Amino acid sequence: MHIMEGFLPATHAVTWGAVAVVCVGVGLRSINKAVKKQPELKMLIGVAAAFTFILSALKLPSLTGSSSHPTGTGLGAILFGPLAMAPIAAIVLLFQAILLAHGGLTTLGANIFSLGVVGPLVGYGTYRLGKKLALPLSLTVFAAASLADLATYGTTALQLALAFPDPLGGISASLFKFLGVFAVTQIPLALGEGFLTVLIFNFMQKYSGGELAQLGFHLTRSEGRL
Amino acid sequence: MSGALKNSLLWGTVVLLTFIPLLTIKAPGGGTDNQAQGVIEKLAPDYQPWFESLFTPDGASESLLFALQAALGAGVIGYYVGSVRKKRAATPPANVRNRAH
Numbered sequence: 001m002h003i004m005e006g007f008l009p010a011t012h013a014v015t016w017g018a019v020a021v022v023c024v025g026v027g028l029r030s031i032n033k034a035v036k037k038q039p040e041l042k043m044l045i046g047v048a049a050a051f052t053f054i055l056s057a058l059k060l061p062s063l064t065g066s067s068s069h070p071t072g073t074g075l076g077a078i079l080f081g082p083l084a085m086a087p088i089a090a091i092v093l094l095f096q097a098i099l100l101a102h103g104g105l106t107t108l109g110a111n112i113f114s115l116g117v118v119g120p121l122v123g124y125g126t127y128r129l130g131k132k133l134a135l136p137l138s139l140t141v142f143a144a145a146s147l148a149d150l151a152t153y154g155t156t157a158l159q160l161a162l163a164f165p166d167p168l169g170g171i172s173a174s175l176f177k178f179l180g181v182f183a184v185t186q187i188p189l190a191l192g193e194g195f196l197t198v199l200i201f202n203f204m205q206k207y208s209g210g211e212l213a214q215l216g217f218h219l220t221r222s223e224g225r226l
Numbered sequence: 227m228s229g230a231l232k233n234s235l236l237w238g239t240v241v242l243l244t245f246i247p248l249l250t251i252k253a254p255g256g257g258t259d260n261q262a263q264g265v266i267e268k269l270a271p272d273y274q275p276w277f278e279s280l281f282t283p284d285g286a287s288e289s290l291l292f293a294l295q296a297a298l299g300a301g302v303i304g305y306y307v308g309s310v311r312k313k314r315a316a317t318p319p320a321n322v323r324n325r326a327h
Contacts, residue, residue: 003259051303056295059257
């Protein structure tokens with residue numbers, strides 16, 4: 001999902017940058033508000049951030065033979081809502097852009113938007129839907145994390161298609177080509193990310209049940225166990 | 227199914243998803259980020275990247291920095307796991323507490 005340094009035309013880079021600044025600002029405010037109200041949540045925010053740090057550092061081989069990164073943003077989105085992940089994604093991406101030549105400063109805005117905004121939004125939406133349909137909590141967490149991962153890569157493909165439309169087939173043909181690169185490779189990784197998120201969420205349920213209850217997870221006895 | 231068994235099955239699946247490709251794929255196709263760059267070069271052969279990374283680590287330092295990033299995250303999660311487990315161990319289970327009264 002890292003669009004390489006310099007690989008978005010300047011107008012696109014500036015537009016995504018502006019969108020990202022707004023999202024990170026709103027996200028910081030939402031984190032501040034949550035921590036002021038309930039300081040004991042700091043630890044869980046740290047865990048959500050750490051989870052994204054680990055998963056986005058792993059470049060994993062996929063069943064297709066290519067390798068790619070998981071995202072780790074689904075967990076934080078489920079716990080703290082979709083806004084909280086934008087600043088966390090910004091920190092991770094800045095680290096990778098400056099020290100790892102992975103992504104870039106000119107593409108930082110676009111990458112924050114896919115990793116820190118769209119992925120978490122989809123993850124949070126999936127979580128709410130699963131709750132509404134009264135699906136088992138593990139299944140809901142799994143689906144939310146996996147779809148957040150896939151949505152991030154879908155967004156990257158769309159951003160690239162908008163910047164580089166196919167000379168013959170336009171944006172849609174170009175989107176198809178970029179999705180061809182990302183989508184299939186990402187599916188096994190997204191599933192793995194879903195399973196890992198369920199594992200850490202189960203642990204949090206067992207040991208941080210009080211904090212989760214403050215966040216609105218009213219766990220029944222059957223949900224408290226996996 | 228017990229929680230522990232389910233957790234072990236989940237760990238097993240994650241490990242398999244990671245190691246099957248490592249063992250079976252003989253000619254790795256490279257990273258998707260680089261492949262996307264290849265698609266851009268085909269779609270817009272005249273496009274010139276207008277900014278370069280300020281610093282590009284060599285292969286070994288790149289692995290080191292990625293490992294550092296993962297280690298930072300793992301350290302925080304390890305701290306969390308240790309601290310909540312310790313807290314749990316210090317609080318006797320509810321039924322024991324009730325009996326004491």
